[in-house]
Amino acid sequence: MATGLHGRMSATQNAAVSVRGLTRRFGDRAVIDRLDLDIAPGEFVALIGASGCGKSTLLRILADLDHEIEGEVEVPVKRAVAFQAPRLMPWKKVWRNVVLGLPGLPDRRRAEAALAEVGLSHRANVWPKVLSGGEAQRASLARALVREPDLLLLDEPFGALDALTRIKAQELVGELWQRHNCAILLVTHDVEEALLLADRVLMMKDGVIAHEVRVDRPRPRAVEDAYLAELRARLLGWLGVGHGAMEDAA
Amino acid sequence: MSTALDLSSRQAATRAAAPPALPENPRIARQRILPASAERRGIPRGIRRMAGPVLLVGIWHLLSVTGTLPAEVLAGPGTVLSSAAKLWGTGELPDAMVASLRRALSGLAIGGSIGVALAVFSGLFRLGEDLIDSTMQMLRTVPNVALIPLLIIWFGIGEEPKIALIALATAFPLYLNVYAGIRNVDQTLVEAGRTLGLSRAAMIRNVILPGALPNALVGLRYSLGISWLALVFGEQVNATEGIGYLMSNAREFFQTDVIVVCLVVYALLGLAVDFIVRLLEKVLLAWRPAFTGA
Ligand SMILES: Nc1ncnc2c1ncn2[C@@H]1O[C@H](COP(=O)(O)OP(=O)(O)O)[C@@H](O)[C@H]1O
Numbered sequence: 092m093a094t095g096l097h098g099r100m101s102a103t104q105n106a107a108v109s110v111r112g113l114t115r116r117f118g119d120r121a122v123i124d125r126l127d128l129d130i131a132p133g134e135f136v137a138l139i140g141a142s143g144c145g146k147s148t149l150l151r152i153l154a155d156l157d158h159e160i161e162g163e164v165e166v167p168v169k170r171a172v173a174f175q176a177p178r179l180m181p182w183k184k185v186w187r188n189v190v191l192g193l194p195g196l197p198d199r200r201r202a203e204a205a206l207a208e209v210g211l212s213h214r215a216n217v218w219p220k221v222l223s224g225g226e227a228q229r230a231s232l233a234r235a236l237v238r239e240p241d242l243l244l245l246d247e248p249f250g251a252l253d254a255l256t257r258i259k260a261q262e263l264v265g266e267l268w269q270r271h272n273c274a275i276l277l278v279t280h281d282v283e284e285a286l287l288l289a290d291r292v293l294m295m296k297d298g299v300i301a302h303e304v305r306v307d308r309p310r311p312r313a314v315e316d317a318y319l320a321e322l323r324a325r326l327l328g329w330l331g332v333g334h335g336a337m338e339d340a341a
Numbered sequence: 342m343s344t345a346l347d348l349s350s351r352q353a354a355t356r357a358a359a360p361p362a363l364p365e366n367p368r369i370a371r372q373r374i375l376p377a378s379a380e381r382r383g384i385p386r387g388i389r390r391m392a393g394p395v396l397l398v399g400i401w402h403l404l405s406v407t408g409t410l411p412a413e414v415l416a417g418p419g420t421v422l423s424s425a426a427k428l429w430g431t432g433e434l435p436d437a438m439v440a441s442l443r444r445a446l447s448g449l450a451i452g453g454s455i456g457v458a459l460a461v462f463s464g465l466f467r468l469g470e471d472l473i474d475s476t477m478q479m480l481r482t483v484p485n486v487a488l489i490p491l492l493i494i495w496f497g498i499g500e501e502p503k504i505a506l507i508a509l510a511t512a513f514p515l516y517l518n519v520y521a522g523i524r525n526v527d528q529t530l531v532e533a534g535r536t537l538g539l540s541r542a543a544m545i546r547n548v549i550l551p552g553a554l555p556n557a558l559v560g561l562r563y564s565l566g567i568s569w570l571a572l573v574f575g576e577q578v579n580a581t582e583g584i585g586y587l588m589s590n591a592r593e594f595f596q597t598d599v600i601v602v603c604l605v606v607y608a609l610l611g612l613a614v615d616f617i618v619r620l621l622e623k624v625l626l627a628w629r630p631a632f633t634g635a
């Protein structure tokens with residue numbers, strides 16, 4: 092027990108994110124209820140769970156956008172967020188959006204380098220209004236990554252994209268993660284997406300991380316992979332969908 | 342390959358089977374979608390819009406030359422035109438225009454800066470809101486023109502009360518719109534700004550003020566309109582120059598032609614100012630999704 096605790100302590104010291112006993116109430120209802128979470132540096136973690144279970148709430152707390160909390164939360168100083176809506180400032184050209192908030196004068200070369208990484212160099216000097224949904228989302232990713240974050244928080248960033256664009260965006264995030272080597276917490280409702288990208292998939296339920304699977308599979312991964320299919324069935328079961336639901340209940 | 346063939350043969354079959362089914366279908370009410378170019382045919386819109394005013398001037402002219410409309414009531418368009426030329430030639434009209442424009446612009450500059458400054462202060466700070474907003478909301482219900490007697494007592498009958506009236510009148514629309522603009526800035530963008538690590542000053546500069554700009558320009562448009570109105574009222578008060586002075590002089594001598602010239606000049610200056618605001622919007626709001634660039 093003591094060694095276990097000690098082990099956890101040291102893991103916590105080196106972790107990118109450590110959360111202990113986190114509670115967030117809206118009125119009387121604790122949407123997050125004594126939740127614990129660790130994310131290692133450079134680890135890709137996906138967070139799934141039924142709609143309304145508190146995933147965005149947790150992400151907003153980690154992003155320092157919500158302080159009405161109890162418990163301990165530690166996150167890297169260098170963080171970045173990409174939301175489901177790209178949230179670009181419509182009155183700034185794309186490249187200015189990318190470097191907004193960086194110290195010093197707006198550095199166009201740096202913005203263009205970040206945009207090149209997401210395949211958007213040719214859109215550097217346009218208004219956000221002319222970007223397509225996928226392009227805007229990539230610009231938002233560039234804006235997050237140009238900050239060289241130690242933790243990247245993604246809240247269903249592909250949720251509003253069409254199927255084809257979503258697959259490309261997922262691949263892009265996989266590549267960017269390997270290049271930038273930052274920890275990622277990806278909130279998603281798409282179990283396949285979670286399994287294709289993450290080292291670890293967490294399932295949130297009743298205000299805590301109720302289940303967790305480690306995805307020990309080299310990348311790039313294919314959905315057809317039998318191992319992933321089995322994990323998928325298990326996760327869907329926990330979510331109360333598909334055949335696994337019966338086994339889980341039994 | 343075979344499925345493709347299957348499909349196309351099935352399609353062919355449906356197509357072959359379709360015609361007999363058609364007459365049984367109830368007739369669907371249809372509408373022809375016209376290309377935009379088709380709508381632009383015929384008389385150009387600009388000319389069509391001119392037709393009304395031209396017709397009106399025509400009738401006015403007719404009534405004047407037939408004597409139905411005596412010159413003491415309203416001078417005819419011909420007389421108006423010639424007196425406009427005369428007034429322009431003697432330099433009276435340009436001088437009056439400059440004087441009026443200067444008043445309107447200095448009033449607007451003073452009132453506008455006060456309105457915007459108060460709005461920014463009360464939009465950004467809780468203290469400012471508590472101190473200023475309720476006061477402004479209360480004061481704005483007082484009709485500006487009702488303040489003229491007080492302004493004359495305070496500032497005499499020179500330039501000051503006129504400019505003060507315009508300043509007062511323009512401060513409110515700008516205050517109200519800029520304040521609303523700041524308060525209605527998209528909170529998701531403010532949040533995004535926070536995740537980007539914007540300082541408070543940077544947030545105000547990069548997110549809140551640009552977000553309030555569309556509203557601010559609406560306020561500017563209102564202010565300009567009202568500054569014109571205030572100018573007309575203000576210049577009735579003992580002016581020694583300006584369009585209002587020209588007009589009250591003309592009234593003394595029943596020169597209806599000069600009065601009409603002054604009215605037209607007010608209208609033209611108003612149009613010019615509106616055009617400038619439009620231009621400003623075109624340049625400053627090019628980023629807006631709703632903006633079509635027309
Ligand atoms: N500001 C708020 N006030 C009240 N309830 C909230 C607020 N934000 C979220 N909630 C509630 O918390 C629960 C979790 O929301 P959220 O974290 O957005 O869920 P999701 O897992 O779908 O992202 C929902 O039931 C939602 O109604």
Ligand SMILES: [Mg+2]
Binds near residue numbers: 146147148
């Ligand atoms: Mg959510």
